[in-house]
Amino acid sequence: MTDVLPIPAKPLRARVDVRSSRRPWPLLKGRRIGLHVAALALLLAVLFPFLWMVQMAFRPADDVLGDALLFRPTLENFASLWQGTFPRSFVNSLLVSTLSTATSLALGVPAAYVLSRWCFRARGRVSLWILATRMAPPIAFTIPFFLAYRWVGLQDTVIGLALIYMTFNISIVIWFMQTFFAAIPKALEEAAWIDGCGVWQAFWRVTLPLAAPGLAATAVFCFIFSWNDFFFALILTRTNAITAPVAITNFLQYEGWEWGKIAAGGTLVMLPVLVFTLLVRKYLVRGLTAGGLK
Amino acid sequence: MASVTIRDLRKSYGGTAVIHGVSIDIAEGEFVTLVGPSGCGKSTLLRMIAGLEEVGGGEIRIGGCVVNDVAPKDRDIAMVFQNYALYPHKTVAQNMGFALTLKGVDKREIAARVARAAEVLGLTGLLDRYPRQLSGGQRQRVAMGRAIVRDPQVFLFDEPLSNLDAKLRVQMRAEIKELHQRLRTTSIYVTHDQIEAMTMADRIVVMRDGRVEQAGAPLDLYDRPANRFVAGFIGSPAMNFLKGRIAVNGTASFVTEGGIRLPLAKAPPASDGRPAVYGLRPEHFAIDPDGGIAVQVAVVEPTGSETQVVATLAGQEVVGVFRERLSAKPGEFLPLRPNPAAAHLFDAEDGRRLL
Ligand SMILES: Nc1ncnc2c1ncn2[C@@H]1O[C@H](COP(=O)(O)OP(=O)(O)OP(=O)(O)O)[C@@H](O)[C@H]1O
Ligand SMILES: [Mg+2]
Numbered sequence: 068m069t070d071v072l073p074i075p076a077k078p079l080r081a082r083v084d085v086r087s088s089r090r091p092w093p094l095l096k097g098r099r100i101g102l103h104v105a106a107l108a109l110l111l112a113v114l115f116p117f118l119w120m121v122q123m124a125f126r127p128a129d130d131v132l133g134d135a136l137l138f139r140p141t142l143e144n145f146a147s148l149w150q151g152t153f154p155r156s157f158v159n160s161l162l163v164s165t166l167s168t169a170t171s172l173a174l175g176v177p178a179a180y181v182l183s184r185w186c187f188r189a190r191g192r193v194s195l196w197i198l199a200t201r202m203a204p205p206i207a208f209t210i211p212f213f214l215a216y217r218w219v220g221l222q223d224t225v226i227g228l229a230l231i232y233m234t235f236n237i238s239i240v241i242w243f244m245q246t247f248f249a250a251i252p253k254a255l256e257e258a259a260w261i262d263g264c265g266v267w268q269a270f271w272r273v274t275l276p277l278a279a280p281g282l283a284a285t286a287v288f289c290f291i292f293s294w295n296d297f298f299f300a301l302i303l304t305r306t307n308a309i310t311a312p313v314a315i316t317n318f319l320q321y322e323g324w325e326w327g328k329i330a331a332g333g334t335l336v337m338l339p340v341l342v343f344t345l346l347v348r349k350y351l352v353r354g355l356t357a358g359g360l361k
Numbered sequence: 362m363a364s365v366t367i368r369d370l371r372k373s374y375g376g377t378a379v380i381h382g383v384s385i386d387i388a389e390g391e392f393v394t395l396v397g398p399s400g401c402g403k404s405t406l407l408r409m410i411a412g413l414e415e416v417g418g419g420e421i422r423i424g425g426c427v428v429n430d431v432a433p434k435d436r437d438i439a440m441v442f443q444n445y446a447l448y449p450h451k452t453v454a455q456n457m458g459f460a461l462t463l464k465g466v467d468k469r470e471i472a473a474r475v476a477r478a479a480e481v482l483g484l485t486g487l488l489d490r491y492p493r494q495l496s497g498g499q500r501q502r503v504a505m506g507r508a509i510v511r512d513p514q515v516f517l518f519d520e521p522l523s524n525l526d527a528k529l530r531v532q533m534r535a536e537i538k539e540l541h542q543r544l545r546t547t548s549i550y551v552t553h554d555q556i557e558a559m560t561m562a563d564r565i566v567v568m569r570d571g572r573v574e575q576a577g578a579p580l581d582l583y584d585r586p587a588n589r590f591v592a593g594f595i596g597s598p599a600m601n602f603l604k605g606r607i608a609v610n611g612t613a614s615f616v617t618e619g620g621i622r623l624p625l626a627k628a629p630p631a632s633d634g635r636p637a638v639y640g641l642r643p644e645h646f647a648i649d650p651d652g653g654i655a656v657q658v659a660v661v662e663p664t665g666s667e668t669q670v671v672a673t674l675a676g677q678e679v680v681g682v683f684r685e686r687l688s689a690k691p692g693e694f695l696p697l698r699p700n701p702a703a704a705h706l707f708d709a710e711d712g713r714r715l716l
Contacts (some may be wrong), residue, residue, distance in 0.1 A: 257413050258446040260433040262460035262507070276450050360444045 117337070123330035131326045144327035145335075153332060156314035161339070162225050163300075163310060164293040167232035171289055174233075175240030176282070180270055182241065183248035184256075194245065201238040205298055216303060223305045231303070232293040239292070240285055247281030248274065252360055283347040291340055311336050362546045363424030363514040364389045365410065371418035372405055372571075379405055380571040382419065387564075390545040392538075394558040396594065397568035403551045404443055406568075407517050410549065411440050423514060436515075439508035443519040443551075445500045447492040447507075453479075454488040457506045471510075478506045481536055497524045505533070509540060516548040523553065530554075534561060555597045559583070567591050589712030592640050592705060598669065600640045600705070601679040607706070609633040615706070619675025621654060624701040629715045637715060640705035643669070646681035646697045653696025658689045670695065 123131060125140040148154070182194055212231060213222075221227030251274055259269035275282070300310040315332040318325040365387040372380040380402045387393050395403045408414040410421055412433035420427050428436055439460070447456050455462075457478060458471040466474075479485045482502040492500055501524045508516060521537075522530045538561050541548055552558050558565050559579045566576040567590075574594075575587040586592035592600045605617040613628035615637070623639060647653075656672040656679065663669075663686065670681045672695060681697060689695050706715040 252446070254442060254444060254446040255448060257411075257433070258440075258442060258448070258507075259459075260413070261411060261438065261440045263434045263463040265432070265434055268463075273448055273450075360446060 120330050120333050123326060124334045126327065126330075128327050131330070144331035148328055148331050148335070151328075152309075153311070153314050153328075156309045156311045157335065159225055159304075159308055160294060160311040160336075163228045163232065163308070164290050164339075166225070166229035167236055167293045168286055168289040170229065171233045171236035171240050172282070172286060175237045176244050176275075177270075178237075179241045179244035180248050180274065183245045184253070194242070197238050197241050201235060205235075209299070209302055212299075213302060222303060223307045225308045228300060228303060228308055228310070229293075231299050232289075232296065236289040236292060239288060243285040243288070244278065244281060247278045247285075251277050254360060287343050287347050290343060294336075294339065362390050362544075364422075365515060365547060365549065366422040366425075367406075367410070367419070368422075369419035370406070370409065370416065370421065372402075372409060372414065373417050378417075378571065380409075380417070383568075383571070383573050384419075385566055385573065385576060387547060387549065390547055392541050392548045392550065392561060392563045393566060394550045394552055394562040394564075395566050395568060396552060396555075396558045397574075398594075399553075401568045402571040403568060404519055407440070407519055407549065407551055410515070411438055411517055412436050437513050438515045438517055439511045439513040440517040441504050441508050441519060441521040443523075445492075445504040447500055447503055449492050452489050452491055453484060453495070453503050453506075456492070456503055457510050459507070460511050474510045475506075478510045481509070481540075482506050482533075498526065498529065501525060502533075512544070513546065516546050516550075518548065518550040518552075520551055520553060522557065530557075537561065555595065559595075565595070567594055585714070586705065587714055589638060589640070589707040589714075592707065592714075596642055598643050598680045598682065600642050602707075603639045603641075603674070603677050603679070604709070605637065605639060607632045607635045607637050615639045615704070617675045617677065619677070621675040623654075623699055623704070625704055625706070625716075626701045627716070629706065632715070636709040638707040638709055638712070640707060641679075641699050641703065643680045643682040645700040645703040646679075646683075647700065648683065648685075648687075648696060649698035650696050653698045655694040656697050658691050658693050658695050660691060661687065661689055663687075672697070 124144055125142070126133065126138055126144075127141050128143060130138060182190060216222040216227055221230070255273050255277070256269045259273045260266075264272060295312065296310075297312045300313045301316075304310065304313065311332065315329055315336070318328045318332065365385075367383060367385045367387075370380055370383045371378065383402075383406060385393070395406065397403055405414060409416055410423075412428065412431060416429045420429055422428065423436060423438070448459065451459065454472075454475050457475045461471045461474065475488070476485070479488055482505060484499065484502055484506060487495065487499060487503075492503065495503065501521065505521050508518070518537075522533050525533060534557055537550075541561075550557075550561060562579055564576060565579050565582050567574045567582065569590055575582060575591045582591060582595050586595060586600075589602065593602070603615075603617045603623070605615055607625075607628050608614050608616050608622070609628045609632065613625040615623045615625055617623065617639070629635075654674065656674045658670055658672050659678070660671040661668065662671075666684075668683050668685070668687045670683065670687065670689065672679055672681065674697070679697075687695075707713065708715055
């Protein structure tokens with residue numbers, strides 16, 4: 068190990084990068100210790116509310132607001148959640164999010180591809196108007212949606228809610244994917260055409276696999292947006308299609324707030340987001356087009 | 362295999378025309394090289410034949426059928442791209458076998474054909490690698506392999522050997538030629554390399570600024586270039602050009618601007634006093650202590666098999682190539698005699714061949 072290192076920031080960082088990729092704990096010395104402590108403190112501050120909620124979820128009911136760090140963890144909050152209607156809401160949330168993500172990708176990805184490859188005159192304007200649908204405040208759509216849904220019978224249904232999220236997600240999908248597609252060299256598709264692919268086959272077998280990291284990021288984004296939405300779920304569902312975030316608010320009642328359930332529900336709602344993010348992390352950091360062109 | 366016929370082909374980008382009415386006939390099984398300076402439209406022409414660029418005018422026929430509006434996948438052509446265009450997410454073997462996979466060829470058959478191509482190209486140990494794990498030359502060979510595992514109507518090559526070292530290039534050149542002799546597939550081959558163009562081609566097409574300057578067998582182009590551009594472009598080191606005028610009084614000769622008289626075998630009719638450009642290839646100078654013109658040596662470059670001399674003749678620079686080893690030093694005078702039968706005359710204005 069060489070001596071470290073009162074030299075300018077750049078080479079320092081470069082060298083440490085190499086090292087830290089080899090060993091889990093890079094050498095801590097002087098200034099670097101300070102940096103690490105600061106980062107840790109910041110992390111704790113940011114995570115504190117979340118961690119607090121998680122520990123609350125595991126506290127016994129009579130000590131839910133206690134602040135002793137030592138307590139006997141229990142699953143009784145989760146058990147009582149399991150007995151109520153919460154599991155159903157959780158499943159609703161999963162269904163709505165998955166459905167809206169799938170449909171917005173299925174419609175948005177081909178649209179984005181066409182917008183990124185096909186040069187027609189109104190292209191710029193079409194893209195802009197697609198994005199504009201996302202800029203309007205949700206409240207502007209609420210009443211029309213509410214009335215229309217009551218009329219066609221989509222109120223309080225999983226499909227209805229998924230449809231709404233889809234309309235919001237699709238513009239994001241189109242904008243994200245358009246940039247990702249633009250970054251994939253057209254020459255690769257041309258090579259595929261020469262090799263015998265039709266336009267859509269080249270898209271499916273060459274372009275889309277190369278856009279996989281972007282696709283994963285976009286999917287996560289859509290899923291999380293649908294998963295986290297509270298506003299539309301609150302207004303457009305009543306009993307059947309209620310989603311997890313709305314269900315949690317049902318534990319805030321006149322006769323008392325059920326803190327244990329709220330915390331347990333909140334912890335569960337965080338879970339898919341965490342899992343998803345960890346799953347796609349590998350994709351997000353890796354560029355796929357390296358080596359294709361001169 | 363199929364013939365390729367190009368008639369009055371045009372192309373412009375925005376308002377700028379880059380191909381101005383190109384016509385080329387390529388017979389079934391012929392190997393044609395396209396040469397020309399950078400930016401003259403070789404890649405554009407090739408891409409139009411492949412169906413990757415829209416045709417701005419004229420027509421392209423492959424095997425007798427007009428293909429102007431046929432999709433690339435239905436033209437049954439294989440192409441090696443100037444920038445390789447390998448699929449980054451596929452291994453070398455998958456890259457090479459992709460076209461066959463699409464056609465639904467049997468897996469074992471694909472593996473066998475890929476293995477054979479890999480052997481020819483020296484890629485056998487690399488079949489499981491991804492393009493990003495290859496060197497530039499290896500990538501180029503994979504791009505080549507992707508074309509040769511197929512059995513298409515036409516091969517299109519866009520400078521497929523430009524990134525290889527000299528030895529590998531010579532080796533690959535021979536492989537491609539051998540491949541062509543075996544398969545007899547019509548091939549169009551773009552290159553910057555003189556030697557490649559000369560040695561591989563049945564016919565060379567010389568292009569400049571989106572026009573065909575001349576098309577013909579390599580040695581015809583070498584011996585009878587249609588104009589000064591082709592004369593200067595084909596052959597290395599390039600042909601020497603001397604400005605001056607033709608003089609006919611009894612015997613025909615050419616008088617350079619410096620007043621030096623060079624013999625001509627014959628002169629074009631009624632050309633006495635006409636301004637012209639005299640062209641002579643470097644190997645058509647001989648050393649002749651009796652009747653030679655004294656030129657001052659500037660640089661001597663022995664290559665082992667021959668000696669290249671750069672000298673000044675009447676204030677203009679000329680290059681001579683000699684089989685013998687010369688002991689001439691820079692600054693010395695060398696008696697050079699041009700071979701009158703090998704001299705070319707070009708019009709002083711438009712560069713067209715006079716004789
Ligand atoms: N997409 C394009 N848009 C505008 N001009 C283009 C485009 N592609 C090519 N050109 C122009 O067309 C001309 C011919 O280009 P092309 O690539 O065919 O040249 P080339 O002969 O292959 O050159 P090189 O030997 O350098 O590869 C060039 O002047 C180039 O600037
Ligand atoms: Mg080119």
